[in-house]
Amino acid sequence: MKRKIAIAAALALGLTSTSFAADNLKDMFAQSYGKGEIRMLDFKRDFDEDTTTRRDNAIGGLLYLHTGDLKGVSFGATFAVARDMYSDDDDVVYGLLQRGADGDHEGFTRMQEYYIQGDWFNTKIKYGAQELNTPFMNKHDIRMLPKTYKGLTIENKSVDNLTLSAYYITDYMGWADDEFISASKSISSSIDDDKPVLVFGAQYNIPVDSVKSSVQAWHYNMPDIFNETYLNASVSKDFGGVTVYVSPTVLDQRSQGDELAGELDTDQYGFNAGVKFKGFDITGFYAKTGDDDLLVPWGDTKVIIQQILASGRAEEKAYAGKINYDFGTLGVKGLSAYVFHAVYDTPESGSNASADMKETDFSIQYAFSGALDGLGLRTRYAMVDVDDGEDYDDTRFYVTYKFAFGGAKK
Numbered sequence: 001m002k003r004k005i006a007i008a009a010a011l012a013l014g015l016t017s018t019s020f021a022a023d024n025l026k027d028m029f030a031q032s033y034g035k036g037e038i039r040m041l042d043f044k045r046d047f048d049e050d051t052t053t054r055r056d057n058a059i060g061g062l063l064y065l066h067t068g069d070l071k072g073v074s075f076g077a078t079f080a081v082a083r084d085m086y087s088d089d090d091d092v093v094y095g096l097l098q099r100g101a102d103g104d105h106e107g108f109t110r111m112q113e114y115y116i117q118g119d120w121f122n123t124k125i126k127y128g129a130q131e132l133n134t135p136f137m138n139k140h141d142i143r144m145l146p147k148t149y150k151g152l153t154i155e156n157k158s159v160d161n162l163t164l165s166a167y168y169i170t171d172y173m174g175w176a177d178d179e180f181i182s183a184s185k186s187i188s189s190s191i192d193d194d195k196p197v198l199v200f201g202a203q204y205n206i207p208v209d210s211v212k213s214s215v216q217a218w219h220y221n222m223p224d225i226f227n228e229t230y231l232n233a234s235v236s237k238d239f240g241g242v243t244v245y246v247s248p249t250v251l252d253q254r255s256q257g258d259e260l261a262g263e264l265d266t267d268q269y270g271f272n273a274g275v276k277f278k279g280f281d282i283t284g285f286y287a288k289t290g291d292d293d294l295l296v297p298w299g300d301t302k303v304i305i306q307q308i309l310a311s312g313r314a315e316e317k318a319y320a321g322k323i324n325y326d327f328g329t330l331g332v333k334g335l336s337a338y339v340f341h342a343v344y345d346t347p348e349s350g351s352n353a354s355a356d357m358k359e360t361d362f363s364i365q366y367a368f369s370g371a372l373d374g375l376g377l378r379t380r381y382a383m384v385d386v387d388d389g390e391d392y393d394d395t396r397f398y399v400t401y402k403f404a405f406g407g408a409k410k
Contacts, residue, residue, distance in 0.1 A: 022068045031068025033406030037061050040085070040399040041144055043094045047392040056096035056105060057085040058144050062112060066408070072120045078113035078131075082144040082176070096144040098176050108178040112148050122158040127151075129180070132167070132299075134201060135218055135230050136251075140299030143175035147299055150180055151196070161207055167199035172298060184260070187225060187297045191260045195222050212236045224257035226264050226295060246273040249303050253295055266290035268312065270303035274322075279329030285320035285342070287311035291352070304342055307382040308394055309359045314352040317345045334367040356387040365398075374402045374410060 022028040044055040060082035067075045084097055087105035100106040115128030129150045131139045139146035150171035156164045171180035184195040203216040213235040221227040229252045236245035248271040255264035270287035287303035294302070294312035304311040304320050311318040320342035327335040340361040346354045365378035378398040385391050402410045 022070045025070065028068050028070040028074070031406075032065060033068075033404075033408040034063065034065040035402070035404040035408040035410055036063040037403075038401045039144060041096055042397040043096055043143075043395075044091075045094065045392055045394045047390055049390045051390060051392070053091045054094040055087060055091040056094040056144075057087045058082050058096040058107070059085050060107070060144055062145065064113070064408075069117075069119060072118050074117050074119075076113060076115050076117060076130075077111065079109075080112040080145050081107070081109045083107035095176055098178070108176070110145075110173070110178045112145065123154065123156045126153045129171075129173075132169075134165070134167070134199060135216075135232070135301040136220060136228065136296065136298065137167075137169065137197065137199060138299035138301070140175075145175055147175060148173050149183075149298075161205040163201075163203045165199065165201035165203075167197070169197040169199065170194070184222065184225065187222075187261050187295070191225070193224070193260070195225055195260070197222050210237070221256075224259070225261050226253060226255045226259075228253040228295075230301075232301075241277060243276040244274075245276070247271060249301075251294070253292075261295065264292055264295055266292035266294060266314065268294060268303060270311070270318075272303065279326045281322075281324040281326070281338075283322045283324075285318070285322070287316075287318040289313060289316045289318075291315065306340055306342055306359050307361045307363075307380055307396070308384050309342065309344060309357060311344065313344070313346055313354055315347050319343050319345075334369055335365075337362075337364040355389045358385040359383065376400045376402070 022031055038061040040059045042057045044053065046053055060080070063079045065077050082097060084105045084107045087097065089104045093099040093105055098106040098108050111129065113129050113131060115126050115130050118125040129148060130153065131146055131148050132153070133139065137149065139148070149169050151167060151169035153167045154165065169183055172183050172186040173180045174186070182194040183197050184191045184193060198221040199218065201216065201218040204214060206213040206215070213233070215233045216231075218230040219227070231250045232247065234245070234247045236243055249269065251268045253264055253266050255262065267290040268287060270285065272283050272285045274281065274283035285304045289312055291314060293314050296302070296312065302310045302312050304318050320340065322338055322340040324336065324338035327337070338361070342359050344357045346352065346356060359382055361380065361382045363378065363380045365376065368375040376398070380396040382394040384394070404410045
C-alpha cells in the first residue's frame with residue numbers, strides 16, 4: 001500500500017498545466033493534471049418492524065491524478081478515502097463504511113486506481129487497477145466510493161462513430177473494500193479457481209442528422225461460470241422543442257462449463273420510452289426477467305434501477321414511471337427533482353415465488369454555479385412496500401464538491 005501511495009504522491013508533483021506530448025520524463029510529470037471530489041454522505045434505512053436500523057455518516061472522496069504522455073505512454077493513480085463522522089454503533093453499518101469486529105463503523109483508505117496507459121493509432125491500452133464503464137461491469141457509483149477493477153483494457157476508435165472494446169479483468173474491489181479479490185471470488189467465496197472476465201463490446205453512433213440514435217452490443221465470458229450478451233439501442237428525435245425517445249434492451253445469461261456458481265438460464269428484456277418538453281422528462285419502463293434471478297455481482301445496467309430495488313428477480317414483471325423536472329426552465333439554474341414509482345410482480349406459487357414489491361422515490365438536487373461552482377446538494381427518499389413482509393424507508397443526504405486542476409475536466 002505504501003508503494004501505491006508513493007506513486008500517487010509522485011504524480012502530484014507537477015499539476016500545473018494542460019497535458020500534451022512530453023519530451024522527457026521530467027516534462028511528463030510536469031504536465032500532470034487531475035480532478036477530485038469531496039463527499040459527505042448520510043444514508044439511513046428504517047424498518048417498520050424489528051429489523052435494526054442501518055445508518056452511516058461518512059466523509060471522504062477521491063483524487064484522480066494523471067501524468068502527461070511521453071511517446072504515447074502515461075501513468076494514472078487514484079487515491080480514495082472514507083472516514084466515519086458520527087455514526088451510532090447501535091445502528092447496523094449501511095455500506096458507506098466498513099463493519100468492525102464489534103459491529104462498529106470503521107473508515108478505510110485505498111488506492112482506487114494505479115495503471116499505465118498507452119495511446120497509439122486511435123487505440124487506448126490500459127493495464128492495472130482502473131474504473132470501468134460497461135453496462136454490466138462499471139463503477140456503480142451509488143455509495144461513498146465507486147467499484148473498481150484490475151486487468152487489461154483496450155479501446156479502439158479508428159472508425160468514425162464506432163468504439164470497439166476488449167477487456168481482460170482478473171480482480172474486483174467493491175464499495176467498502178480496501179483490497180482486491182479475484183473476479184470469481186466476487187461471485188462466490190466457494191469458488192477456489194481464479195477465473196478472469198473476458199469482455200468484448202461495440203458501440204456505434206448512427207450518423208443520421210434527423211434522428212439521434214446509437215446501438216451497442218456487449219459480451220461477457222467467465223470460463224466455467226457464466227456468459228452473457230447485452231444488446232441496447234437508443235433513438236430520440238426532436239419535434240420543435242419536444243423530444244421523443246425510446247431505448248429497448250435485451251440481456252441473455254447462461255452458465256457454462258463446470259457451472260461453478262450454479263446453474264443459470266435466464267434473460268431480461270424491456271424498454272424505456274418517454275418525452276421531454278419545457279423542463280419535463282417523463283419516462284415509462286417495462287422489464288421482464290426469465291426463469292432465474294439475474295447474476296449481477298458488479299455494476300449493472302438493468303432496465304429498471306431505483307434507489308433500492310431493480311428489475312431482475314426470476315419470472316418478474318416490472319412496470320415503472322418517472323417524472324423529472326428541471327427548474328432551470330423557470331430560471332432556477334441547477335435545481336432539478338423527480339418522482340419515480342415502480343411495481344415488481346413475481347409468481348405467487350412455484351419454485352420462483354417471492355413477494356411482490358413497490359417502490360416510490362423522491363429526489364431533489366441542486367448544483368451551484370458561480371463562486372460555488374462544483375458544490376452540489378442532494379436529498380433522496382424511498383418508500384418500499386413488501387407484500388406480506390416488512391416495509392422500510394430509505395433516506396440519503398449528499399454534500400459533494402468537485403474540482404479539477406491542470407486542465408482536467410470535472
